[in-house]
Amino acid sequence: MVRSSWPVLVSGEQLKTAFALDAVLNEVMFVSGPLIVSGLMPFASPNAAVVFAACSTTAGVLLLLTVSLPAPTGERAERHFLGPLSHGQVRVLLGIVVCDTVAYGGMVVAIAAPAGGDGSGGSSGVLLSVLSLGAVISALIYGARERKGRPGLQLALYHAASAALLVISAQVSHLVWAGLVLLLVGMVGGRRDTLHQVVLGEAAPEEYRTEAFAWMSTFMWGGYALGSSLSGQLVGADDGSHTWAFAAAAAAAALAAVVSLLVRPAPATTGVAEQASAGEDQREIL
Structure with a gap:
């Protein structure tokens, strides 16, 4: 509900900053x-x-x-029984969420493996903090800058970079190097997650926006559980090694990069009638 309220509470030019702050608070x-x-x-x-x-x-x-919050204005459109899931772009973005959180859940479990193998199990908490630090820094920087470019291509590049860094993480065992790579993973993730929330808020119709972000939370926790379970099985099968767990997380991030290419820009808000027409055209894409 909080995420769905940002487009109402802040102006359009401040929306990216608001979602960046939201991402930072989540990391904290x-x-x-x-x-x-x-x-x-x-x-x-x-x-x-x-x-x-x-x-x-x-x-x-x-x-x-x-x-x-201001009261909704205008007439409410007839509700589709699938709600926001009836819109193709929303489905695409939620699919990306699943891939993201499968990768994140697997990464969290995989991080504990090199820490434990180094004889200092408590170091996993330090590594996770480094990961979150990178996300906080990059989200704040990204939120303060003007947003440019195609969101689908940007999301694809961010996910591809995450996949590459996770592959590198699979080959790293020393905690210092692991911390450095995870810092970079976090710095990519902060920008990616902020952009993802902005795009979902733009893609979901106003009457479905709250429900769309509720589905986002559902898909997030489902993906996190799936990634954690899969990574745990891979670590156990590989005698406590983190290699295959990180590789599986990288594969999920790579899949997210491919799916991100299906993301289309939101219609231009040049007028109520034009926006409604453009929105109908966008929903015909998928």
């Missing part, structure tokens, strides 16, 4: 959450972590209730 959340729980464990029972998570969720919901 993934890093800070485990750190806070780890800090609680020496002083409290595991139930304290669950209570903390519940309180944080409640606080977030209460803050969301304080946001005032």
